[in-house]
Amino acid sequence: MADIHIEEFYKDAAVALVQLYGAFPRRVNLYVEDIAGPDEPDEFGLHSKRHMACLGALLWLAEEGFLRYVDTIRQEALDQAVLTQEAFIRLSAPAPDGLVEKLSGTVDTAGNPLPPSLQEDLSSHIHLVRTALKSRHSRHIGQVVRAALFQE
Structure with missing residues (x-):
């Protein structure tokens, strides 16, 4: 059995890839709450570890060349995200x-x-x-x- 954070990473990556594939080739905003579920920042405005782990998964997918985006929308979303050519080909294969x-x-x-x-x-x-x-x-x-x- 994998560590729970790794299982959550796989689920977050899967949901993000399905959303982006369904919109391809349009650019869409990829909201963390749509993937990881609702999150209420604490009294200092900090998000939960789960929320930040999901954002980290999305940023990792971008760093590794599976998606592109224009900017982040605070810690809430990736703005104008789209699958890369490599990711589209892999998912279609x-x-x-x-x-x-x-x-x-x-x-x-x-x-x-x-x-x-x-x-x-x-x-x-x-x-x-x-x-x-x-x-x-x-x-x-x-x-x-x-x-x-x-x-x-």
């Missing part, structure tokens, strides 16, 4: 077969093989990230994010 079969499947409910075009759509990294987020299973989210970002 097919994931390893073992991961696809484990998380998405290539057969219908009757056990018949899916049409090749549908298999291709269901085997993309972005589809697996969406599927893992819907499952809310932290191990699956971690697996697909690692596969998408680090090409396992």
Whole structure:
């Protein structure tokens, strides 16, 4: 079992990548609260560790070349964020077969093989990230994010 902050990083990265992929190629504001949940700054105006960890994950994605943004909006959001070409290509590309079969499947409910075009759509990294987020299973989210970002 991974440390909780690593599991949260994978979830934050997954949510951000799905949001940016869904808007691609438009630039959008990427709000930390939309990813990590609501946060009330304390009496000194400081955000929670969870909020700051999510912001850190977004900034890390930018530093590592997965997204670009124009500026930060205080510690609330990334202004005009967009996926980089490399990230878009990785998310659109097919994931390893073992991961696809484990998380998405290539057969219908009757056990018949899916049409090749549908298999291709269901085997993309972005589809697996969406599927893992819907499952809310932290191990699956971690697996697909690692596969998408680090090409396992």
